[in-house]
Amino acid sequence: MSWTILELLRSNPEALKDVVKKRFIDPAIVDEAYKLDLEWRKMLTYVNELRHKHNVISSEIPRLPPEERKKRIEEAKRLLKEIKLYETKLKEIERRREELLLSLPNIIHESVPIGPDETYNMPIRCWGKAKVYREHLQLFLGETKGKGLEMDYEVIDWRPIGHADMLEKALKLGDTQKAGEVAGSRFYYLFDDLVWLDFALLLYAIDFLTQRGYKLVLPPYMLRHKIISGVIDLETFKDAIYKIEGEDLYLIATAEHSLAALHAYEEIPEEELPLIYVGISPCFRKEAGAGNRDLKGIFRVHQFHKVEQFAFTLPEQSWDVFEMFIRHAEELFKGLGLPYRVVNVASGELGAPAAKKYDLEVWMPAQGRFREMVSCSNDLDWQSYRLRIRFIRRRGMKKGFVHTINSTAIASTRTITAILENFQTPDGVVEVPKILRRYLEIFPKAPKDYIYPNKKSVQKT
RNA sequence: GCCGGGGUCGCCUAGCCUGGUAGGGCGCCGGCCUGCUAAGCCGGUGGGGUGUACCCCCGCGCGGGUUCAAAUCCCGCCCCCGGCGCCA
Numbered sequence: 001m002s003w004t005i006l007e008l009l010r011s012n013p014e015a016l017k018d019v020v021k022k023r024f025i026d027p028a029i030v031d032e033a034y035k036l037d038l039e040w041r042k043m044l045t046y047v048n049e050l051r052h053k054h055n056v057i058s059s060e061i062p063r064l065p066p067e068e069r070k071k072r073i074e075e076a077k078r079l080l081k082e083i084k085l086y087e088t089k090l091k092e093i094e095r096r097r098e099e100l101l102l103s104l105p106n107i108i109h110e111s112v113p114i115g116p117d118e119t120y121n122m123p124i125r126c127w128g129k130a131k132v133y134r135e136h137l138q139l140f141l142g143e144t145k146g147k148g149l150e151m152d153y154e155v156i157d158w159r160p161i162g163h164a165d166m167l168e169k170a171l172k173l174g175d176t177q178k179a180g181e182v183a184g185s186r187f188y189y190l191f192d193d194l195v196w197l198d199f200a201l202l203l204y205a206i207d208f209l210t211q212r213g214y215k216l217v218l219p220p221y222m223l224r225h226k227i228i229s230g231v232i233d234l235e236t237f238k239d240a241i242y243k244i245e246g247e248d249l250y251l252i253a254t255a256e257h258s259l260a261a262l263h264a265y266e267e268i269p270e271e272e273l274p275l276i277y278v279g280i281s282p283c284f285r286k287e288a289g290a291g292n293r294d295l296k297g298i299f300r301v302h303q304f305h306k307v308e309q310f311a312f313t314l315p316e317q318s319w320d321v322f323e324m325f326i327r328h329a330e331e332l333f334k335g336l337g338l339p340y341r342v343v344n345v346a347s348g349e350l351g352a353p354a355a356k357k358y359d360l361e362v363w364m365p366a367q368g369r370f371r372e373m374v375s376c377s378n379d380l381d382w383q384s385y386r387l388r389i390r391f392i393r394r395r396g397m398k399k400g401f402v403h404t405i406n407s408t409a410i411a412s413t414r415t416i417t418a419i420l421e422n423f424q425t426p427d428g429v430v431e432v433p434k435i436l437r438r439y440l441e442i443f444p445k446a447p448k449d450y451i452y453p454n455k456k457s458v459q460k461t
Numbered sequence: 462g463c464c465g466g467g468g469u470c471g472c473c474u475a476g477c478c479u480g481g482u483a484g485g486g487c488g489c490c491g492g493c494c495u496g497c498u499a500a501g502c503c504g505g506u507g508g509g510g511u512g513u514a515c516c517c518c519c520g521c522g523c524g525g526g527u528u529c530a531a532a533u534c535c536c537g538c539c540c541c542c543g544g545c546g547c548c549a
Contacts, residue, residue, distance in 0.1 A: 044510055048518040055482080055518085058530050062481050069529090076529040224539095248539095267471060269489090388508095392471085397490045397506060 003385040003401060005104050009033055019107050022347040024116045033100040040097045043090045050083045103234065105352035106382040112356050113346045120346035121359070123149040127330065128339025128363075131156050131422065136368030143370055149341060158426045162366040163417035164297025167194070170428050171420075172454040174298065185295060186287060186302045188413075191454070196446040197419070197432070198305060198412045200439040205307035205410040206280055207439075208332055214278040214309065219258030221281055222249040227261045230386035233352035239289040255279030256406040259310035264387040268402060273391055274313035274321055278409065281306065298413040299371070307409040314391055315381070318403035322378040325407035326358045329374040332410055335435045338362045338418050341370055353379045360408075362418040373414055376407030428453060 008016045013034045017027040057076045061069055113122040123144070130153040132140045137155060144151040167174035173194045179187040190198065210216050228250045229237060242251040252258055259279045268275070283306050294300035309328065311321045326342060333340050345357040360374035381401035384390070390399050423431040430451040432440070440446040 041510065044518080048510070051518060052516095054529080059482075061529055073529045080529075269471090392489085394490075 004107060004381050005385075006037075006101065008107065009037060009101075009104070016104070016107075020105065022108055022112075022114050023105055023350065023352075024348045025105065029100060029103065033097070033104060036093065036097040036100055040090070040093045043086070043093055047083065047086050047090050050079065050086060054079045054083060102386065103352075105233070105350075106355045106380055108347055108350070109356040109378070111344065112350065113344055115346040116348035118346065118349050121343040121349065122346070123147045123341050123343050124358075125149075126151040126339070126341035127334055128152070128337070129154060130339040130363040131160070131365040132363075133157075133159050133365060133368065135159075136365075139368045140363070144341070151339075151341065156365070160366040160421055160424055161428070162297070163299065163364075163420040166366075166420040166424060166430070167297060170424075170453060171430070171451060173451070176297065184302070186300065188298050188301060190298075192445075193447040193451040194416060196440055196443065197416055197436070197451070200436040200446075201410050201412050201415050202280060202305055202307055203439040204335070204436055205332060206278055208335070209278040209307070209309065209328065209409055212328065214276050217255070217259060217262070217277050217279045219255050219262070219279050219281055220252070221258075221284075222251055223257055223261060224248050225250060227264060227387070228252070228257055230264070231257045231260045231353075231383050235289075236351065239287070240285045242284050242286060251284035252281065253285045254283050254306060254406075255281040255308040256310055259308065259406075260383050260387060260389075260404055263312060263389045263402075265389070267390050267392050267399065268312065270314060270391050270393050273402065274311050274317050276311045276321070277309070279308045279310060281308070283411070297417065299417050301413055304414070305412040307411075309376075309405075309407045309409050311405045312384070312389065312402045313405065315400065315403050318378050318380065318405055322356070322376065322405050322407075325405060326360070326374075326376045329360050329376060329407055329409060333360060333362065333373065336415070336419070336433045337435075338373075338415075338422055338433075340373070351377070353377065353382045355380045355382075358407075362422070364418065364421045366421045371414075371418070373411065373418060374408040377405065379404045379406070 005016070009030065013030055017030045020027045020030055054076060057072055057079065061072050061076070064072060113120050115121075126144065126149050130140060130151060132153045132155055134155055134157055140153060143149075144153075161170050164176075167190075168176065171194075173191045175189040175191075176185075176187070179189050206216055222244060225248055228241065232241075232253075236253070240253045244250065256279075258281070259277050262277070263275070282303060284303055285301075287300055287302060290300055298304075309325045311318075311325070313321050330340070330342065340360050340362045343359050343361060345354075345359055350357050354377035356378050358374075358376045359372045360376070361370035362373050363369075364371050380403050383404045384401040389402050389404075391402050392399050419433065420430055423433065425431065432447055432449060432451060437448060440448060
């Protein structure tokens with residue numbers, strides 16, 4: 001059984017170093033991992049030899065006469081002391097080796113643009129007609145034409161209201177002030193039409209994906225440490241994950257985590273692969289590393305709903321599924337009518353688990369920027385190695401680690417911000433995307449064509 | 462939460478009381494046989510190291526302890542089943 005990264009570390013450490021350099025991480029960790037792995041193997045062999053000696057003596061003992069037996073037991077005891085000593089050393093080396101191996105990032109696909117930050121992201125395609133406020137025109141062209149992307153647009157002369165003000169001041173359908181008071185910043189109350197909109201978006205996504213053969217899953221919202229640390233890197237753990245006090249439980253930051261865990265420690269016959277799931281869950285994120293970014297509104301919050309695509313595949317299937325996932329996400333956003341571009345994320349911005357990542361970014365007319373709505377990653381065997389998720393090939397019963405791919409379908413609050421900015425009219429109402437109406441029309445109180453400002457005060461609703 | 466029963470190499474199961482290093486069945490893989498298939502027969506089927514047709518170590522839910530030796534005895538935890546309690 002071989003894990004891509006360990007295999008590369010042993011057979012070609014220089015190549016692994018290149019990967020690490022491309023991610024702008026200190027390549028010294030590769031040297032250290034290489035040395036420790038070697039040291040571990042040597043020590044393991046030595047300890048195994050000692051254990052063997054002890055096992056030989058042990059198995060002789062029951063057949064010996066009493067006096068002889070006493071002698072051999074003494075000998076075994078002496079040997080045991082020595083074994084304990086070297087086992088302690090081995091354990092320490094093993095612990096450090098494991099820690100280092102698990103801190104190694106995934107390999108990088110050859111098509112990933114090399115660069116330290118998002119300015120190196122490579123736009124690969126776009127869709128829709130962006131509404132560009134006159135003063136944002138240069139920004140828009142810099143992010144499209146300037147990067148070789150030909151995107152349709154119309155210049156507008158009125159300045160759209162930002163999603164945060166739209167929510168709170170124009171529509172009066174959200175209250176982050178009160179939420180901040182009772183829960184903290186980055187929490188929110190949403191009311192009426194925006195709640196309907198949240199649920200309609202989720203229904204739209206699961207309806208779309210289940211029709212394409214995905215298996216629908218409502219997963220656990222909390223996981224044990226062992227599981228969640230198998231799915232994410234240390235950075236994410238520190239910055240995103242909430243812990244339940246006094247228990248070995250952590251709130252998921254996305255359904256990806258519980259979906260990856262769905263087949264933990266299993267062997268999957270090759271004919272069952274690929275397994276393709278759509279999960280729906282709330283997501284809980286600390287946003288510890290975010291500082292003051294997007295502090296207003298509901299773009300970056302501690303809690304939201306998300307529909308997630310997730311797949312387990314054979315190694316040779318993963319790139320096709322990866323492309324399928326981003327295409328399906330695109331179709332969802334086309335359906336909503338939100339203009340977007342897809343970017344190939346630069347090496348320095350890839351998380352440790354991903355070998356390649358696409359972001360789908362919607363044009364936000366009030367902010368004058370493209371903002372991330374969807375993130376689609378191929379993690380190869382980075383997650384499955386940690387969770388020991390394997391496939392078996394019929395031919396020769398060969399085993400290997402499956403590949404895992406994950407992608408957002410729709411994240412509720414973020415998509416709502418995109419709708420608030422893109423579908424507002426100069427007179428301050430918001431048009432409901434037509435494709436969502438079928439999920440709203442069965443509810444008498446849900447909005448149908450437009451979302452209008454709340455006439456009453458928020459408190460009295 | 463309490464009481465009782467249980468967790469064994471993909472699945473089912475023996476072994477546990479009485480400690481001596483995991484046996485059987487199914488499935489699957491490889492081979493033999495065969496006009497083909499089936500049946501039958503032989504071997505393989507947890508993880509790791511290595512000198513890679515060989516040898517060795519570790520492994521019986523997880524983690525400790527006792528012992529020369531633990532699936533087996535002791536302690537803690539997790540999960541499953543049944544009963545009681547509680548509950549949306």
